[in-house]
Amino acid sequence: MKRPIAxxxxxxxxxxxxxxxxxxxxxxxxxxxxxxxxxxxxGAVLDLLEPDSQGGxxxxxxxxxxxxxxxxxxxxxxxxxxxxxxxxxxxxGASPRYLTAAFILEEGLSLALLDRVVASMATxxxxxxxxxxxxxxxxxxxxxxxxxxxTTSGFGLLPAGIQxxxxxxxxxxxxxxxxxxxxxxxxxxxxxxxxxFDPPLLSDTAALHGLVADIxxxxxxAVHVLRDPTRGGVATVLNExxxxxxxxxxxxxxxxxxxxxxxxxxxxxxLDPLYLANEGKVIVICEATDADSILLxxxxxxLGQQSSQIGQVLASSRPFVEMRTHWGGRRLVDWLTGEVxxxxx
Amino acid sequence: xxxxxxxxxxxxxxxLLKRIHQSVDPSREYRFMEFCGGHTHAISRFGLHGLLxxxxxxxxxxxxxxxxxxxxxxxxxxxxxxxxGVILCCYGDTLRVxxxxxxxxxxxxxxxxxxxxxxxxxxxxxxxEQSPLNEVVFFAIGFxxxxxxxxxxxxxxxxxxxxxxxxxxxxxLTTPAIRAILEGxxxxxxxxxxxxxxxxxxxxxxxxxxxxxxxxxxPIVIAGFEPLDILQAILMLIHQVNExxxxxxxxxxRAVVPEGNQRALMAMREVFETRESFEWRGLGSIAExxxxxxxxxxxxxxxxxxxxxxxxxxxxxxxxxxxxxRGHKEPLDCKxxxxxxxxxxPLGACMVSSxxxxxxxxxxxxxxxNFR
Amino acid sequence: xCLAVPCKVTELLPDQRARVELDGLKKDISLAxxxxxxxxxxxxxxxxxxxxxxxxxxxxxxxxxxQELEAQPPP
Numbered sequence: 001m002k003r004p005i006a007x008x009x010x011x012x013x014x015x016x017x018x019x020x021x022x023x024x025x026x027x028x029x030x031x032x033x034x035x036x037x038x039x040x041x042x043g044a045v046l047d048l049l050e051p052d053s054q055g056g057x058x059x060x061x062x063x064x065x066x067x068x069x070x071x072x073x074x075x076x077x078x079x080x081x082x083x084x085x086x087x088x089x090x091x092x093g094a095s096p097r098y099l100t101a102a103f104i105l106e107e108g109l110s111l112a113l114l115d116r117v118v119a120s121m122a123t124x125x126x127x128x129x130x131x132x133x134x135x136x137x138x139x140x141x142x143x144x145x146x147x148x149x150x151t152t153s154g155f156g157l158l159p160a161g162i163q164x165x166x167x168x169x170x171x172x173x174x175x176x177x178x179x180x181x182x183x184x185x186x187x188x189x190x191x192x193x194x195x196x197f198d199p200p201l202l203s204d205t206a207a208l209h210g211l212v213a214d215i216x217x218x219x220x221x222a223v224h225v226l227r228d229p230t231r232g233g234v235a236t237v238l239n240e241x242x243x244x245x246x247x248x249x250x251x252x253x254x255x256x257x258x259x260x261x262x263x264x265x266x267x268x269x270x271l272d273p274l275y276l277a278n279e280g281k282v283i284v285i286c287e288a289t290d291a292d293s294i295l296l297x298x299x300x301x302x303l304g305q306q307s308s309q310i311g312q313v314l315a316s317s318r319p320f321v322e323m324r325t326h327w328g329g330r331r332l333v334d335w336l337t338g339e340v341x342x343x344x345x
Numbered sequence: 346x347x348x349x350x351x352x353x354x355x356x357x358x359x360x361l362l363k364r365i366h367q368s369v370d371p372s373r374e375y376r377f378m379e380f381c382g383g384h385t386h387a388i389s390r391f392g393l394h395g396l397l398x399x400x401x402x403x404x405x406x407x408x409x410x411x412x413x414x415x416x417x418x419x420x421x422x423x424x425x426x427x428x429x430g431v432i433l434c435c436y437g438d439t440l441r442v443x444x445x446x447x448x449x450x451x452x453x454x455x456x457x458x459x460x461x462x463x464x465x466x467x468x469x470x471x472x473x474e475q476s477p478l479n480e481v482v483f484f485a486i487g488f489x490x491x492x493x494x495x496x497x498x499x500x501x502x503x504x505x506x507x508x509x510x511x512x513x514x515x516x517x518l519t520t521p522a523i524r525a526i527l528e529g530x531x532x533x534x535x536x537x538x539x540x541x542x543x544x545x546x547x548x549x550x551x552x553x554x555x556x557x558x559x560x561x562x563x564p565i566v567i568a569g570f571e572p573l574d575i576l577q578a579i580l581m582l583i584h585q586v587n588e589x590x591x592x593x594x595x596x597x598x599r600a601v602v603p604e605g606n607q608r609a610l611m612a613m614r615e616v617f618e619t620r621e622s623f624e625w626r627g628l629g630s631i632a633e634x635x636x637x638x639x640x641x642x643x644x645x646x647x648x649x650x651x652x653x654x655x656x657x658x659x660x661x662x663x664x665x666x667x668x669x670x671r672g673h674k675e676p677l678d679c680k681x682x683x684x685x686x687x688x689x690x691p692l693g694a695c696m697v698s699s700x701x702x703x704x705x706x707x708x709x710x711x712x713x714x715n716f717r
Numbered sequence: 718x719c720l721a722v723p724c725k726v727t728e729l730l731p732d733q734r735a736r737v738e739l740d741g742l743k744k745d746i747s748l749a750x751x752x753x754x755x756x757x758x759x760x761x762x763x764x765x766x767x768x769x770x771x772x773x774x775x776x777x778x779x780x781x782x783x784q785e786l787e788a789q790p791p792p
Contacts, residue, residue: 008456009455264742325390330392341440360783466764467765488719490719491764544763577783598778599779606769608752
């Protein structure tokens with residue numbers, strides 16, 4: 001971005017693709033840049049805080065949530081907010097311990113809806129075993145706030161010996177995913193686009209720290225990267241990791257777990273499932289020799305029953321992500337351009 | 346998915362590829378244009394490029410209605426969107442296309458315009474009924490596949506007397522465009538065959554292609570969009586070339602018949618007439634290649650209702666789209682491909698939508714060079 | 718251009734509309750351009766409209782053509 005800065009925010013900046021990436025680099029990192037942020041991981045290890053008696057370090061992460069509609073099949077903005085930050089901490093390998101929540105409420109928002117959302121947050125927090133220990137609320141005038149925005153922050157404890165990060169993928173590593181792709185994005189799109197799922201398609205929003213704990217035990221050093229493919233989908237996450245680690249990643253189209261009705265919906269709308277958001281899935285990059293045993297443990301967990309190895313990491317002079325199609329053809333899986341939009345062509 | 350998965354069977358694909366490799370004459374090149382953006386997209390998405398013999402070249406044609414939409418027409422839509430009280434409805438494909446001065450419908454929305462993406466023209470009716478005090482404009486684009494739904498929309502708004510709705514019509518026609526490509530100035534190696542668009546042909550039928558095959562001695566195979574359809578069509582074209590035939594063959598017999606969809610064609614004729622000429626981005630003006638709303642529907646024609654003037658806007662000087670759309674050059678031949686011109690910052694028609702030759706190559710295939 | 722998908726008709730609805738199904742996903746669409754169709758038949762769906770009807774016999778023939786290739790000697 002040339003300075004002085006001109007232009008306006010567009011929806012592309014929020015989609016998780018190139019424009020989002022550029023915004024972060026050229027405004028946020030430009031001003032705020034420090035070693036914590038430069039790493040580009042889901043959270044930051046607070047190394048000024050003393051490790052605990054077992055060498056565990058504190059980690060923090062934060063997440064802002066905007067979603068329309070506020071309530072959708074399988075969840076609501078509150079549940080997303082709680083699970084989202086818990087997952088950011090889990091992706092660092094940390095055990096989530098505390099959450100904070102700040103609300104921006106639009107004048108005119110239904111109190112009954114707010115009540116339902118907060119109740120849902122409480123349930124999600126209780127199920128995950130992570131309390132919300134601090135909060136704030138502000139109200140904005142009607143027309144200035146899309147109903148409700150929620151920002152959550154979290155603190156977790158990272159056990160000694162665990163080092164997961166986007167820059168740790170190594171050539172030869174296996175790439176795993178914990179379950180079906182695109183469910184969350186499609187569940188949200190369903191009503192707006194006249195897609196009827198019977199039984200209704202539910203968002204996959206879930207707190208993943210239990211699954212992550214199973215993945216890391218017994219050999220945490222075998223797990224190099226954990227990341228949840230939220231907005232921008234698997235394609236975005238794999239491109240981020242490829243760039244951070246300086247590697248190439250090759251995935252196999254026939255190994256991507258997908259519900260048939262989600263595949264059908266993506267075909268109908270002209271959407272590529274690789275770019276669809278998920279809120280309850282994790283990508284695992286691990287030593288190839290440990291892949292089978294990790295998959296076994298994932299499949300035994302309720303949130304990982306359809307875990308699958310989808311690809312591998314390759315050495316490369318420049319980072320890229322590529323997919324082998326069903327017939328052995330190959331195509332680049334590029335960064336998302338713009339937002340994920342349905343096509344007619 | 347029934348009628349999907351069977352056409353993606355990897356073993357059948359391997360057999361077809363083997364037959365293709367066995368059927369080509371190694372001493373010559375086969376240059377086939379796939380006219381339709383959907384084929385461009387499918388070929389890239391399925392990674393078919395790298396699997397064909399090196400002397401079979403697939404050239405991407407201009408059958409991408411978003412790519413060939415002139416900047417000036419998009420500017421009209423943006424101008425309408427910026428009018429207070431107007432709700433502009435459009436398909437998702439057009440939201441990010443840059444018009445003049447870097448504007449787009451999406452940017453217009455960022456600056457306060459009410460721009461609504463629709464999946465189907467029927468949603469325009471719902472929007473109009475929910476906002477009776479607003480003027481609602483539908484930005485209609487597309488070839489003959491997408492035209493009948495717009496015709497239906499106009500017939501419905503006439504029937505219901507929804508006088509606040511209008512349509513900005515940018516529908517274009519397939520066979521005149523193919524004719525313009527084949528007739529065009531001969532600046533490059535000739536085409537040996539054409540892969541015809543399946544879904545357009547469901548509407549118009551296979552018979553309109555016959556004069557093209559005979560006038561230009563051009564083999565034409567109408568092909569479905571699944572990988573096996575495309576491979577089968579390529580094989581059929583190779584056979585025609587080897588046997589020195591130039592006929593219209595139909596690979597998509599499961600939905601294309603010679604006379605097309607008469608109901609759809611009748612609705613189109615009732616509502617639209619052919620423009621004497623229409624400008625195509627990258628190709629210039631083509632005679633009888635676009636549709637305009639008939640005067641009997643003038644009430645609902647945005648071009649009559651609003652004071653809009655069309656201004657031609659030239660493309661970037663370094664843009665090679667004109668040559669690329671005609672198959673005379675390839676994306677990599679263009680100086681600005683991948684540098685100034687990317688899907689994020691498209692300068693010309695071929696980069697503007699994910700089906701354009703340059704966008705498809707950039708997004709799916711720019712790695713392929715490394716593997717050749 | 719023209720993203721269109723074959724879908725099965727599962728229910729006929731008033732006003733020339735129908736419910737179609739694709740691998741468990743359902744959608745309500747317009748039959749304005751195809752006239753009466755039978756439940757169980759397949760239509761080609763584009764932007765909320767059936768633009769044509771799929772001929773299952775022709776589909777079978779096309780698939781058979783793909784399979785037959787093994788048997789044919791090269792020219």
